[in-house]
Amino acid sequence: MSKRIFQVSSFTPTAQADGVLSAGTFAALKAGSATDILKIGKVLLEGQASSSAVTATCLARSSTLAITPTALALPNTDAPANIAATAVTTVPVAMVAAATAPNRSPAVTIPRLNLTFNAFGGIIQWQTNPGSEEEWVSVGTATTSNSETVLSSANVGAAGLIGANIFYEVL
């Protein structure tokens, strides 16, 4: 399938401990079908804060998946990068809020990518080779600490306003 971009225009990933995340402080993504695999190949975060704000964002997995995600609304978007792309059979679920927000996995042995930067003018980018085994992979819709990926901030400092872009592919 084609590459997709899930972008959140502007939000503050408030610093918070592992556990159920507050609405509007995270960006989460999971497959739309039990047989879909999502491969995240690039994460690009742009700082939008108006004063110095060390923002300890991290890409992590949910130990309890979000329940009843709120449909994504503008200015946030999730769509194929190629305008002429074939539509995916089941659209992935991209969200910034849910009736019950995701629970960022607190386990030491569950993967997490630390993306700390200063949101006052800072930019951070993590990317892999397309199609390589270095990509961040999740599968299905219901497996804890696997199916759902969540971008949020660790409980360090005072996070600032950021914009987030997650480039991924549905297989």
Place this chain on the structure above:
Amino acid sequence: MKQMGYLMVDHRASPGLTEQQALIAGYDPKLSGEGKVYEADTMTCAHCKNVVVKNPRRTRDRPHCYQCDHYICDFCAVKAQTSDVHMPFSKYLDLTLTQAALGSPPDLLRSTQ
């Protein structure tokens, strides 16, 4: 293109991180302050898909799974030494997708009495 991930922390237009903050985040403090760009290779574990920022000062061997012929993280290296079951993430994907395609096993519907 080399087979690794790439991390870039760009503070060219930012006050950046203090030395202490950079150390906590695992970056080189000299490359994380105002006007600096920190770049690093990342590697992904074949078993758990954890992304690891490569520490250039590491002198210990980096674990490698010879069955996957790929890097594995330190946690999975310990598991691999203590468990006989080889469980790469790709195998986990296979199992999950097979289970999703086949549905629940019929044994679930059988009465135990």
